[in-house]
Amino acid sequence: MVTGHEAAANAPNAGEYVVHHLTQLNTSGHAQTSIIDFSIINLDSVFYSILMGVLGLFFMWRLAKKVTSGVPGRAQAALEILVEMVDSQAKGIIHNKESRHFVAPLALTVFVWIFLMNSMDFLPVDLLPRFWQYVTGDHHAYLRVVPTADLNVTLGMSIGVLLICIWYNIKIKGLGGWIHELFTAPFGNHPLLYLPNFLMQMIEFLSKTVSHGMRLFGNMYAGELLFMLIALMGATYGVSTGMTGPLLWIGHILAGSLWAIFHILIVLLQAFIFMMLALVYIGQAHESH
Amino acid sequence: MNLNATLFAQIVVFFILAWFTMKFVWPPIMKALDERATKIADGLASAERGRHSLELASKNSAETVREGKLKVAEILAQAEKRAQQIIEDAKTQAKVEADKVVAGAKAEIEQEAARVKESLRERVAELAVAGAEKILRREIDAKVHASMLAAIKQDL
Numbered sequence: 024m025v026t027g028h029e030a031a032a033n034a035p036n037a038g039e040y041v042v043h044h045l046t047q048l049n050t051s052g053h054a055q056t057s058i059i060d061f062s063i064i065n066l067d068s069v070f071y072s073i074l075m076g077v078l079g080l081f082f083m084w085r086l087a088k089k090v091t092s093g094v095p096g097r098a099q100a101a102l103e104i105l106v107e108m109v110d111s112q113a114k115g116i117i118h119n120k121e122s123r124h125f126v127a128p129l130a131l132t133v134f135v136w137i138f139l140m141n142s143m144d145f146l147p148v149d150l151l152p153r154f155w156q157y158v159t160g161d162h163h164a165y166l167r168v169v170p171t172a173d174l175n176v177t178l179g180m181s182i183g184v185l186l187i188c189i190w191y192n193i194k195i196k197g198l199g200g201w202i203h204e205l206f207t208a209p210f211g212n213h214p215l216l217y218l219p220n221f222l223m224q225m226i227e228f229l230s231k232t233v234s235h236g237m238r239l240f241g242n243m244y245a246g247e248l249l250f251m252l253i254a255l256m257g258a259t260y261g262v263s264t265g266m267t268g269p270l271l272w273i274g275h276i277l278a279g280s281l282w283a284i285f286h287i288l289i290v291l292l293q294a295f296i297f298m299m300l301a302l303v304y305i306g307q308a309h310e311s312h
Numbered sequence: 313m314n315l316n317a318t319l320f321a322q323i324v325v326f327f328i329l330a331w332f333t334m335k336f337v338w339p340p341i342m343k344a345l346d347e348r349a350t351k352i353a354d355g356l357a358s359a360e361r362g363r364h365s366l367e368l369a370s371k372n373s374a375e376t377v378r379e380g381k382l383k384v385a386e387i388l389a390q391a392e393k394r395a396q397q398i399i400e401d402a403k404t405q406a407k408v409e410a411d412k413v414v415a416g417a418k419a420e421i422e423q424e425a426a427r428v429k430e431s432l433r434e435r436v437a438e439l440a441v442a443g444a445e446k447i448l449r450r451e452i453d454a455k456v457h458a459s460m461l462a463a464i465k466q467d468l
Contacts, residue, residue: 047314049316049318055314055316057314058314058315059314059315059316060314060315060316061315061316061317061319061320062316062317063316063317063318064316064317064318064321065316065318068318068322069318069321069322069325072322072325073325076325076329080329080332080333080337083333083337084332084336084337086341087336087337087338087340087341088340090340090341090343090344091344092343092344092345092347092348092351093348093351095344095348099344102341103341103344103345106338106341106342106345107345110342124334125330125334127338128330128333128334128337128338129330129333129334131333131337131338132329132330132332132333133326133330136329173318174314174315175315175316175318175319175322176318176322178315178319178322179318179319179320179321179322179323179325179326180322180323180326182319182323183322183323183326183327183330186323
């Protein structure tokens with residue numbers, strides 16, 4: 024870590040800049056050192072995650088309150104497209120009408136929420152952190168604005184999906200039925216196969232959940248990292264000698280634009296993939312092996 | 313990428329948001345969508361009904377037009393027949409009238425002829441008498457022989 028004195032004297036080098044931007048603002052007051060420490064909460068992730076969730080739901084709620092079955096306005100039509108898309112996906116994957124009363128809204132929430140959280144990536148990487156540093160007066164205040172680039176957030180949601188899967192497993196098959204399935208599927212009902220079956224099931228649940236959360240995290244983390252590297256190009260303006268600075272600055276504009284445009288696809292796609300996988304996993308919980 | 317209690321916070325937020333959507337966002341939208349679907353279905357059904365009644369009406373009107381045409385043709389035929397008849401009657405009447413005129417003329421002619429004949433007869437008798445008088449001036453007395461002369465006149 025750089026000290027205040029050093030930072031005041033010199034601009035941080037590229038490594039320091041990136042590491043600083045990738046450090047969460049948490050309750051411990053300093054960067055988390057251990058890999059797992061459940062006494063700490065990332066304030067920035069929780070704040071932006073709730074902000075995005077509340078924002079998205081607020082708009083949908085406002086629209087839903089004055090929704091009309093007559094001629095819809097543009098906003099309502101847009102929301103309807105979204106709802107119909109989610110509803111048709113849910114119908115195609117989950118054939119239990121009662122479950123869909125919960126799962127389809129859940130899928131919509133997940134899609135909108137993740138889309139908005141991912142969209143935080145479109146803000147200039149330094150905008151909110153710099154603002155936060157200005158507000159707090161601490162030039163080393165940490166702030167990360169993309170909640171989905173925090174593994175806690177994505178794993179939190181994928182574990183949420185896992186809990187729902189377990190709930191529906193028990194609800195549809197009964198606790199006994201589910202436990203029976205845990206030991207008899209996928210290889211078959213034989214005492215010798217009980218252990219392999221169980222291990223296989225546990226691996227399945229674990230890998231589903233971890234890959235579900237990791238996929239979103241990895242995409243957004245990498246996207247954020249790339250935005251930082253692009254920002255570093257522009258930061259060399261006035262620092263590098265000769266034509267290197269201006270050229271890199273132009274490179275920043277070109278690469279930044281390109282990556283931001285491409286990122287629109289990633290943002291939308293990752294939100295959609297997360298939603299679809301949640302539906303698929305919950306759908307699997309409804310099926311008996 | 314460190315793990316911490318943010319994970320649990322996120323799980324809780326996740327369920328709260330999902331619950332909120334399930335409670336306040338999803339149902340009104342789905343209700344509106346279903347209602348609109350019903351409305352559209354009703355609209356389509358009534359459009360179908362309208363189309364059907366239009367079809368019926370146009371069939372009816374075509375039928376009426378056809379009937380009207382038939383009636384017109386009938387009336388035309390009748391009128392023609394009537395005209396024919398009137399012409400026929402007129403012809404007959406004219407013929408009768410003409411016959412009458414012809415007959416009248418004939419009668420008149422006959423009468424005239426008879427009168428001419430009569431006068432001729434008289435003239436012939438006169439001539440005969442005159443001739444005979446000339447011949448028989450002396451012997452024959454017109455007054456004496458009047459009856460005989462009358463008989464002759466009758467025979468002519």
